[in-house]
Amino acid sequence: MEIAVLGAGHVGPVLARLALAAGHTVSIAGSGDPARIAMIVEFLAPGAVAASAADAVADAGLVVLAIPWHRFPSLDPAPFAGKVVVDAMNHWPPAAAPLGTSEQVAARLTGAHVVKALNHIAYQDMEPAAGRAAGVAGDSPAAVAVVSGFLRDIGFDPVPVGPLSAGRHLEPGSPLFGVAAGQPDFENLPTLAKEQS
Template identity: 85%
Template sequence: MKIAVLGAGHVGPVLARLALAAGHTVTIAGSGDPSRIAMITEFLAPGAVPMSASDAVADADLVVLAIPQHRFPALEPGMFAGKVVVDAMNHWPPAAAPLGTSEEVAARLVGAHVVKALNHIAYQDMEPAGGRAAGVAGDSPGAVRLVAEFLRDIGFDPVPVGPLAAGRHLEPGSPLFGVAAGRPDFENLSTLVKEQS
C-alpha cells in the first residue's frame, strides 16, 4: 500500500518505520515545507519520502493522522475526500466533550472514511509491535478492514471496538488508553468499559 503519514513528531516516524519494514511505500509530511523534515526523515525513517501534506495524501491508499490535535484545523478537508484516514491523534479537553475526537475529525473531513486506531498506544510501545492489541473503531466496514490489514502488516493484532462513536473508549481518560496488552486482556477490558459506559 501507499501510506501517507501526516506528522513528523514522535508517532509519525515510528509508524513510518513500521510501514516501511512491512514493505509499504511511505510518504511523510510535517506542518510546512518538506525540506524542513528531510533530515529528520532520513535519520528517523530512512526510506520514507518527505512531501507536502497535499501531495502525500493525493496518491495514498491510506492516510495516518499523527499530528498534534491543535494542528488538525489547518489541514484542507477537501484533500481527504474518498480516502481512508486513520485518526491516531489525541487531545485532552478540559471537560467531557459531546463527541469523540474521531467523530469531530469525520465531521470535518466530509467524504473521507475515518477510522480510530493507534491513538491509545504510546509511541514508545509501538516498536516492536509484537502482536500487541490495537483497538479499531469505524463506521465503514471496508475502511475498518483496510486499517486492520495495515495494523496486522506492521505487527499489531487489530481488535474491533465498534462504530466510530466507540472510539472515545480509546481516548485519554478511558481505562483502555495506554494499555499495552494482548488480544484477550484487551477484549476483556473493552467489554467492561462498554458495560460501564
C-alpha cells in the same frame, strides 16, 4: 500500499518505520515545507519520503493523522475525500466534549472514511508491534477492514471496538488508553468487554 503519515513527531516516524518494514511505500508530511523535515525523515525513517501534506495524501491508499490536535483545524479537508483516514490523534479537553475526536475528524473531513486507531498506544510501546493489541473503531466496514489489514501488516493484533462513536473508549481517560496489552487481555478490559456484550 501507499501510506501517508501526517506528523513527523514521535508517532509518525515509528509508524513509518513499521510500514516500511512491512513493504509499504511511505510519505511523511509535517506542517510546512518538506525540506524542513527531510533530515528528520532520513534519520528516523530511512526509506520514507518527506512530502507536503497535499502530495502525500494525493497518492495514498491510507492516511494516518499523527499530528498535534491543535493543528488539525488547519488541514484542508478537500484532499481527504474518498480516503481511508486513521485518526491517531489525542485531545485532552478541559471538559467533556459532546463528540469523540474521530467524530469531529469525520465531521470536518467530509467524504473521508475515518477510523480511530493507534492513538491509545504510547509511541515507545509501538516498536516492536508484535503481540500488541490495537483497538479499531469505525463506521465503514470496508475502511475498518483496510485499517485492520494494515495493522496486521505492521505487527499489531487489531481488535474491533465498535462504530466510530465507540472510539471514545480509546481516548485519554478511558481504561483502554495507554494499555500495552496482548489481544486477549485487551479484549477482557472492562470497558471493551461491556461495549461488546
